[in-house]
Amino acid sequence: MALSVLRSSAIAYRVALRRPAVTVPGRAVRAMASAEEAAAKAAAHLADTEPLTIFDKIVSKEIPANVIYEDDEALAFRDISPQAPVHFLVIPKKRSGLTRLSKATEGHKALLGHLLYVAQLVAMKENLGEGFRVVINDGPNGCQSVYHLHLHVMGGRQVCVSSDILCNLWTVA
Numbered sequence: 001m002a003l004s005v006l007r008s009s010a011i012a013y014r015v016a017l018r019r020p021a022v023t024v025p026g027r028a029v030r031a032m033a034s035a036e037e038a039a040a041k042a043a044a045h046l047a048d049t050e051p052l053t054i055f056d057k058i059v060s061k062e063i064p065a066n067v068i069y070e071d072d073e074a075l076a077f078r079d080i081s082p083q084a085p086v087h088f089l090v091i092p093k094k095r096s097g098l099t100r101l102s103k104a105t106e107g108h109k110a111l112l113g114h115l116l117y118v119a120q121l122v123a124m125k126e127n128l129g130e131g132f133r134v135v136i137n138d139g140p141n142g143c144q145s146v147y148h149l150h151l152h153v154m155g156g157r158q159v160c161v162s163s164d165i166l167c168n169l170w171t172v173a
């Protein structure tokens with residue numbers, strides 16, 4: 001089924017590219033954008049049909065977590081292996097194809113902004129007004145271990161690390 005969805009979106013995209021340009025301003029761009037939206041939705045569907053991550057299981061309450069914030073779009077919970085006195089994660093409740101930051105599309109802008117807003121909101125509730133660090137690991141070279149976008153928020157002391165040891169300090173589940 002996933003292959004047929006991907007194939008049909010690829011066909012829709014190619015058809016949109018073959019459409020003649022329309023003289024009405026914005027119409028040709030709109031046709032291409034809708035084809036790109038269809039392709040993005042198909043890709044997001046495929047990403048979300050991959051095996052559930054530990055974060056998906058935390059969102060669905062299959063695995064317990066020390067949740068410190070929750071709304072319709074985001075969940076924040078304490079890291080099980082903290083690297084600072086205060087260390088929590090902020091995740092989107094639905095992956096929506098956003099398994100890593102480098103997979104973000106224009107359609108993710110509002111969600112990404114919301115995740116950063118939640119990070120600072122919870123940081124303030126955790127008394128991190130003097131400062132905190134937000135880290136997003138991306139891909140194998142960025143030490144990402146769970147392919148469900150997540151923000152690490154750390155504080156409670158000055159968090160300064162050289163880049164060569166960053167991977168060793170912040171490899172977390």
